[in-house]
Amino acid sequence: MSDLPKSDELFAGLDHKPQKKDWMDTPVNIRKGMYCYSANPASMETLGAPFARKWNPLEEDWKLPENWQEIIHNGFRERLDRFRTFKVFMDICVRCGACADKCHFFIGTGDPKNMPVLRAELLRSVYRNDFTTFGKLLGRVAGARPMTLDVLKEWWYYMFQCSECRRCSVFCPYGIDTAEITIMGRELLNLLGLNIDWIATPVSNCYKTGNHLGIQPHAFKDMLDFFVEDIEDITGVNTEPQYNKKGADILFITPSGDVFADPGTYTCMGYLILFKYLKDKYGLDVTWSTYASEGGNFGFFTSHETMKRLNAKMYAEAKRLGVKWILGGECGHMWRVISQYMNTLNGPADFLEEPVSPITGTKFENAKSTKMVHISEFTADLIRHGKLELDPARNDNLKVTFHDSCNPARGMGMFDEPRYVIQNTCNHFYEMPANTIRENTFCCGSGSGLNAGEDMELRMCGGLPRANAVKHVRDKFGVNMLACVCAIDRAAFPDLMNYWVPGVDVTGVTELVGNALILPGEKERDTDLRGEALPGMEEDDAE
């Protein structure tokens, strides 16, 4: 990480003009800081992934199986037959270039192979060679090239420089979705055991212990207990949650990152406060689960099958506990999976009820089949019905802007719910420029399993467009807090802000709720959940 260039140097070195030489003649240069370490074989073996072995991306020999080309070819064919998206997207791109400068990785690195169109061409060129008439007849002239070791390495390097954020697909006149291409590309690479460790190990952990971080059940409880103590210190109220409780009304699932590391932990404290409030006021019966203690799903970054194997826990646990429906915490790709895959993969969830808020009576019609509601939808509805007693002034030290996380934005369409919650819990809210939010939002640069430490330069490059927009509101309005509804954002943004926009902190939306919500019987708070003095309390603090 010490190799990371200074931010102004990195910025000055940016050049978006591609070199003269044809891209097919430009071999991949796997550069330190821009890639993640290869998967630990032990983690691969947990789920029986093929060709688990030790290999090093920087070495010439990747220890591939002898018939690797055949495996790729057959895997390619199988996916063309299974996914209309893949087949259509391989054929219809006209290379108009509308997507070129939409990718945060291209904007941040200037590497032309990070233009979405070219990322897809890496696969298309092989597709043409293997599966199309013109490609077979004309070869290179038709944009075809055979699958070689260099091509494979290029695939690996660039499939793991895409965070599947789908921003390019918004601008594509045919809706070509590079996330879909990357998903297929990574599935193919996984057929050869070419995963990265930052994905493979969380997947293995999640499978065995229920969450990515490998937090065992008793430790999970310990960690929440710790937050309960902290909250009691601040508010004087005991917010102890329920675990694995049969017959609870609602099962709550959130990414384990919220339990594990700052500033996600404060969001987690927000959940505890909210549930305590609702329990005391309205008798809401929520349970956490240690078995389904992961909302995120790094299986999604491995293969559809792995996604399904990890996701199965949510419904299975809801069924075992006999809850009515599931409430989901703040997470990005978790919500892409829930919103667009879960019901198809592991449904129908006919053992659950159509979600209704027991407090307001609101039917969540939009979730009536999946039976899983987002915490921001749930909270926005409570606020709208005046069910929460809030003191937004407790967030007055904060000038907040909101980052739309890619997946809830472009894979779910959730824009106004979290904004409504923020605007009711904070008095100072400022939007970033219109072309960088909502469906045009920029990725944090670390999504889809790329938030490791060894690829810090890649992450700082990929997060540049987002950071640049935050810088704009910091300079213009004095924004000092970046809110988001994604655990990877909360893990990735602090580094990104320190690098590009020092002075801006990161928060989950529910942390803001936790600060503003007035618990029944609470003592006068003098700090927020982070232990920082509340507005007007600073002097007391100094004494």
Added chain:
Amino acid sequence: MNVKYMFSFMAVILLFLLAYAGVEAAGLQVVFGIIIPYTALAVFIMGFICRIMCWASSPVPFRIPTTCGQQKSLPWIKQSKLDCPDTNGGVVLRMILEVVFFRSLFRNLKLRVKEGGKFYYGLEIFLWVGALAFHYAFFTVALRHLRFFTEPVPFFIKILEQLDGFFQFGLPIVYLSGIVLLAAALYLCLRRMLSPQVNYISLAADYFPLFLIIGIALTGILMRYFAKTDVVAVKELTMGLATFHPTIPQGIGGLFYVHLFFVSVLLMYFPFSKLMHMGGVFLSPTRNMPCNTRAERHVNPWNYPVEVHSYEEYEDHFRELMIEAGLPVEKKE
């Protein structure tokens, strides 16, 4: 010199010479005026259908529309019905906007790096304007050409011709569509050559259809305004094709056969190329599906059971620790 466009350029020149010499020197009117056009049409129709069938034969296992606006959620939150439609009607509207007005392309933004290290994403409508002009001009030109394949000429084609020649300048009256088609194709071509990023991603297969269409437009314009082709004879030929009584009338120059050959090549090339985006745009699952994924279950025809780590296995593994921590368990022992 860029190999990719030189290759495509030479290919189009070669096609020109082939047709011109074939007719003028070798007298192959029957080949270029009857056999190739029929073949081309057959290849186009069959190829187009096959390609669509091929796409349609792959299932859509997941419903993954790109949500480009506010979802339908709580009743008091305004849904973006066009960009995040949850009904089939909404999807139809979204698709109409996409297919007819190229809505996604209209969103296009261009990155500019401003002084002080600030990124700015400005509206960039030239590609959208160019694409719209190109497609609509081509469509109009194609419709106008129905005049050659119908007798009597239907009224709507006459109206279209009048609109197309609205400005009434030149003799014969200049049709705007032909000029716009040529201009737009030239613009798209120059953009491909001169914009460094677009140039970098372009393949020979991107230049070839552009050169071919420029060739079609040029030969058409030449015939209409400069070379003065015998329109009556041409219509005799085209009507012969349309009524399946093909004839080769006297007095049609090589230029016409080049024009017809270019069109034939375009038709034959179509199903095997990126030009199939014409059909594909309707089949793109990120646009043509309703954004109601949580409200309606989508079924994956090949969904198969997978091995999962069950709660029982989990509890077996952690039982003692769970009991010690006071967590509820299914089996106490």
